[in-house]
Amino acid sequence: MRRVHLFALGLASLLAGCKVGPNYQRPDTLAPPAYKEGGSPGAVVPPPNPKGGTWKPASPSDGMLRGKWWEIYQDPQLNALEEQIVPQNQNLRAALETYQSARDQVRVARADFYPTLSVTPAVSRDQVSSHRPLAVSGTNTGYSDFQLEGQASWEPDLWGRVRRSVEAAHENAQASASDLANLDLSLHAELALDYFELRGLDSDARLLQTTVTDYEHQLDLNQRLVKGGLATAVVVAQALTQLETTRAQLVDLNEARSEYEHAIATLINKEAGDVTLAPSPLDLALPGVPVGVPSQLIERRPDISAVERRTAAANAQIGIAISAFYPNVVLGGGGGFESTNIGTLIQGPSALWSLGAQATQLLFDAGRRHAITDQARHNYEAEASTYRATVLGAFNEVEDRLSDLRVLNEEATTEQRAVAAAQHSLDLSNQRYKGGATTYLEVLVAESTLLSNQRTSTDLVTRQFSASVGLIRALGGGWDVAQLP
Template identity: 65%
Template structure:
C-alpha cells in the first residue's frame, strides 16, 4: 500500500511538472494599422460609411455596414440566386476543399493524443512440450506445461517543456487556416459564377442590340434596292448596304461563341449536366446595386485569405517552441503489469501478479548544430509568414481600391458614352433623312450607322463591366464572411 501511494505521488508530481508553461515565444498577432478611409469611394454604386463622430474613426465591428451571408442576393436576380445556391451542395471543388479542411482538423486529435499515456494489452496462452532427451534434464522437471499471461504495458512521455502543447497549438492554427482557405474557395466560386452570369447577360444585351441592328439594316437594304429600281440609288449603294448587313450578322454569330462558353462555365460551377443545361436569354437591364464598403479596419476581419495568412503565422510561431523543446531532456515513464500462471484456476490471483515501473531520460549532448539550425529555421519561417500576412493585407487593400476606382471611372465613362450614343443617334437620323430626301449618298448613312452601332456596343460593354467590377468589389471585401466564422 505504501509503495502504491509513493508511486501515485510521483505520478502526481510528474503531471504537475508536465503542466508547466511551454518553452518558446507566446504568439502575438503581427501588427498592422489600417488607414482611416479608402482612397476611392466616388462611385454612386458604392455605399461609403457615415462621417466619423467628432472627426475620428472608431474601430468597426466586422458586421457594421457590410454585406452579410448570401451577398449575391443584393442583385435581386432569382435566376442568379438559384445558381449560387447549388454551389454549396453540388460543386466538387468546394467538396474537395471541405475534405481537405476536415483532414487538417483531424490532425489536432492526432497530435493531442501524445499528451496522454499509451496503454496496450497483450494476453497470451502457450502450451510447451520440451524434449526429455535434452542436455542436463532432471527427472523432476515438468516437460509439458502451460504458460498463461495476461499482461499490459504503459508508456508516457510527460510534456515537461511544452513540445506537444506547441504542436497542438500549431495543428489548431493550421486547421483554422484551412477553414479560412475553405471559406476563400467558397467566396471565389460564388464570385466567379456571378461574374460569368453577368458576362453572359451582357452578351445577351449585345445580341439584342445586334438583332435590332440587323432588322434596321434589312429595312435599309430593302429601301436601297427600291431606290435602285427607281433610278435614285446606285449598285454601289446596294453593295454597301449588303456588306453592312452581313458584317453585323457575322458579329451576331460571333457573340454566340462567347455566350456558349460562359454558359458552360456556369453549368460546371453549379454542377449541372451540360447537355441539358441552358441559361435563358436575358439582356442585362437591371439597375446596378449599391455595395456597402465599410471602413478599412473591417477588411482585416472580412477577408478569409487574410485570416488564413494570420493563422499560418500563429502555427509558425508555435513551431518555434517545438524546435526549442529539442534542447531539453526527453523523459519517458514505462510500466508493465499483469498475471502469469501455468493453470487457469490460479491465473488471475495475487500470487500470479507481476509488475514493473521504470523511467528513462535522454539528453542529446552533441548534434553538430542541428537543433540551433532548426530553431533558427523556425524563427525565419515565422518571420516569413508574418511578412506573408502583411503582404496579403496590402494586396487586399489594392484589390478593394482597384475595384472602387474601376467602378468610379466606369461610371464616368458610361456617362460620357451615353452622350456619345445620343450624338451618334442624332447623326444617323439626320443622315438617314438626307438620304431618303436624295440629298446625300448611302456612304454618309453607312458611316453614321457604323458609328452608332460601335458606340452602342461600347455602352453595353461598359454596363457589363460595371456589374463585373461590382462582383469583384464584393469579393475583394470578403463577401458575407467575417473572422467570427473561423472554426474554434
C-alpha cells in the same frame, strides 16, 4: 510505492505548466483610416466618426455584406445557379476533404496528451530437455504458461512540445478552413462574372437584332429607290454589305454566349448540354456594395485569414523545436497475472507489476537542434512577411475595384452622351439622304458610328457589374473570421 507514484504525478502536473517557445501575436499591419476611392459610385461607406467622439463601426458591421452576397443583385436566375455550387462543385468538395483531413490531424496531436495502454494475453506449452545440465531425474519436463499482462506508458508534456504541436495542427486546420472559404468565394464570384458576361452578351444581341431590323428596312428603301431610278445599284450593295456584316457579328455573339454557358455548367458540375439559359438582357440596376472601413478587411478576407493562421502555426513550430533541448521523461508501468494453471491465473499470488521512469537528455548532435530552431524562426518570419504583403495587396485590390467603378461610371455617363449625339447625327444624315442633299455613304458612316457607341455603352454596363462582383470578392464576400471552426 503509492506515495512515490503520487509524488511523481504531482511533479509531472506541476512541470506541465511550462511551455517553451514564444507565444503567438499577430504581426503588426497598418490599415489606412479610410479608402482613397471610398466615394466611388456603387460603394456604400459608413458615416465618419463624429467630431470629438469615439464612435467605431461594429465588427462585423450591420452595413457589411453577409451570407449569400449575390442576392444583392436581386436576380432569381443567378440565385438559383449560385445555390448549386456548394452541393455540386467537385473542387469545393476536394477542398472540404482537405480541411477535414487537417481537422483529423488536430485529434492526432491531442492524442499525445494521454498515456498509451496495451494488453498482452499469452498462452504457451513448453517442453524442456530431460538431459539438460543439473536436471533432476523424475521431474516433470513439460508445463503450461498462462499470462494476462497490461502495459502503460506516458510522456508528460513537461516542456510544451505536445501543446505546441496541437497549436500548430489547430492553426493549420483553421488555415485549411480559410482556404475552403476562399475557394467558395472564388467559385461564387466566378459564376456571377460568367453570368453577367452572358447577360451582357444578351443585351448586345438585342441591340444587334434591332440594328439588323433597321438595316433590313434601309435595304428595302434603297431597293425601291433603285427601281424608281433615284439611286444606283452601288447603294443597294453598300446597304446589303452592312446588313450581312451585322448579321455575322450576331452569329459570333451567340458563339461567345455558348462558351459562358458551358463555363457555368462546369462550375455547377453539369454537362454542357444540361444547362441552357434563356436570353435575358442585362437590365438590372447596379446595387451599392457596402465596403465598411479598411481595418475590417483583415477580418473579412479568407485568404488573409489563411496566411495569418499559417503564421501562427509557424510560431508554434519554434516552441516544438526548442523543446528538443530539454530531456524526455517517460513514465511506464505494467502489471497482470501469470500462472501455469488457468484455474489459478486470476489470483493474488499470480499477480505481477512494475513501475518505472526514464529520462533521456541528448548531449551532442553537431548543432542539429540549433539549425532546426533557426529554420523554424526563419519560416515564421517568412510567413509573417507573406501575411503583411497579403494584407497590403488586399487593401490595394479594394482600391482598384473602387477605382474601376468610379472610372466606369464616368465613362458610361460620357458614352451615353456620345450615343445621343450619334443618334442625332444619323437622324440628320437620313433626312439629308432622303432629300437628295448627300450620298448614302454619309448614312453608312453615321449608322456605323451609332452602332459602335451603342455596343460600347452596353459593354460598359457589363463591365460595371463585373467590377461590382470584383469589389465584393475583394471585400471577402459575406465571410468573417468568426466563421472559423
